[in-house]
Amino acid sequence: MTLQRQIILDAIESLPGHITAEAVYARVRARYPQVNLSTVYRTLEFLEELDLVRHTHFDDGVARWHGVDEQPHQHLVCRRCGSEQELELSLLSPLDHELQQRYGFHADLAHFALVGLCAACYANTGAPSGGEAAAPSTSS
Amino acid sequence: MTLQRQIILDAIESLPGHITAEAVYARVRARYPQVNLSTVYRTLEFLEELDLVRHTHFDDGVARWHGVDEQPHQHLVCRRCGSEQELELSLLSPLDHELQQRYGFHADLAHFALVGLCAACYANTGAPSGGEAAAPSTSS
DNA sequence: TTACCTGCAAACTGTTTGCCGCTGT
DNA sequence: ACAGCGGCAAACAGTTTGCAGGTAA
Numbered sequence: 001m002t003l004q005r006q007i008i009l010d011a012i013e014s015l016p017g018h019i020t021a022e023a024v025y026a027r028v029r030a031r032y033p034q035v036n037l038s039t040v041y042r043t044l045e046f047l048e049e050l051d052l053v054r055h056t057h058f059d060d061g062v063a064r065w066h067g068v069d070e071q072p073h074q075h076l077v078c079r080r081c082g083s084e085q086e087l088e089l090s091l092l093s094p095l096d097h098e099l100q101q102r103y104g105f106h107a108d109l110a111h112f113a114l115v116g117l118c119a120a121c122y123a124n125t126g127a128p129s130g131g132e133a134a135a136p137s138t139s140s
Numbered sequence: 141m142t143l144q145r146q147i148i149l150d151a152i153e154s155l156p157g158h159i160t161a162e163a164v165y166a167r168v169r170a171r172y173p174q175v176n177l178s179t180v181y182r183t184l185e186f187l188e189e190l191d192l193v194r195h196t197h198f199d200d201g202v203a204r205w206h207g208v209d210e211q212p213h214q215h216l217v218c219r220r221c222g223s224e225q226e227l228e229l230s231l232l233s234p235l236d237h238e239l240q241q242r243y244g245f246h247a248d249l250a251h252f253a254l255v256g257l258c259a260a261c262y263a264n265t266g267a268p269s270g271g272e273a274a275a276p277s278t279s280s
Numbered sequence: 281t282t283a284c285c286t287g288c289a290a291a292c293t294g295t296t297t298g299c300c301g302c303t304g305t
Numbered sequence: 306a307c308a309g310c311g312g313c314a315a316a317c318a319g320t321t322t323g324c325a326g327g328t329a330a
Contacts, residue, residue: 002303002309002310002311004310004311005310020294021294021295022294034311034312035311035312036311036312037295038295038296038297038311038312038313038314039310039311039312041295041296042296042310042311043311057197057201057280061197061201061293061294062293062294063294063295076239076243076245076247078245079248085243085245087239087243088242091235091238091239091242092235094234095231095232095234095235098231099216099227099231099254099256102228102231103216103225103227103258103259104258104259105216105218105225105254105256105257105258105259105262106257106262107216107254107255107256108219108255108256109254109256111254111255111256111280112197112253112254112255113252114239114245114249114251114252115247115248115251115252116245116246116247116248116249116251117245118243118244118245119244119245122244122245122246140197140251142285142286142328144285144286145285160319161319161320162318162319174286174287175287176286176287176288177287177320178286178287178288178320178321178322179285179286179287181319181320181321182285182286182321201294201318202318202319203319203320
């Protein structure tokens with residue numbers, strides 16, 4: 001566990017939410033400008049093997065990273081207005097159990113975000129709702 | 141609906157499963173060599189707006205396309221041996237209903253494949269099982 | 281003429297790799 | 306001396322875009 005690995009791990013764990021590799025890089029570089037982006041990627045891979053961090057794919061295809069101590073949870077991403085909300089884990093566990101019993105498959109249900117239409121956008125299908133909560137993300 | 145759009149739509153619908161943009165391109169080009177890859181991408185986007193095709197993201201991040209008449213279903217992808225199996229839709233509908241009731245969220249649950257460990261790989265964690273069903277995909 | 285569609289080539293993004301020097305043991 | 310790590314730049318894959326010519330109404 002070298003210095004830069006420690007720094008990168010800290011950068012991820014110091015944040016409650018998810019963070020892209022680029023953002024990790026930005027955070028690290030702010031204090032330690034000599035650290036390289038490829039080091040960030042290599043370290044993320046390394047830390048994931050050690051089960052210290054994990055990544056999740058959101059709608060835009062960019063991986064987001066988070067520490068393992070983070071509560072396991074899931075995200076609902078609206079494909080129209082781009083809004084995100086967190087999901088109670090309890091909703092996923094029945095599915096998880098089913099998958100294990102029926103298929104013996106141990107799913108990492110948090111690996112991908114859940115995509116769809118939020119209530120507001122579903123209501124007035126066709127036009128984005130008033131809730132332009134986030135940047136109108138690239139529609140995946 | 142131009143000729144190439146028709147051709148591309150046919151290429152997708154003529155196949156029961158999923159197909160990457162590159163593969164659509166290859167299929168189309170086999171008969172009509174002058175069609176361009178960017179046309180394929182533009183047409184896929186166009187056809188998706190018309191709700192004639194949809195796409196799903198698998199573990200490797202590459203989009204796969206399929207016709208809408210295709211049975212909606214989901215895939216289980218093993219992150220270790222790369223094997224894939226189809227998933228009974230019925231397992232997902234309870235979650236779907238929950239999401240609608242609790243959050244008003246209308247999820248497209250087939251948009252992303254489900255990632256995890258298949259029974260065999262879970263059994264002997266650490267080493268790939270005998271079931272090397274598919275190419276050991278990039279671990280996403 | 282007008283609007284749209286297409287082919288081509290070039291750009292762009294996130295991510296990965298090869299190489300080589302540096303470091304600690 | 307050795308092994309591993311990190312910096313740099315270049316490569317890579319999939320996808321997107323700008324532009325100019327073409328086609329149909």
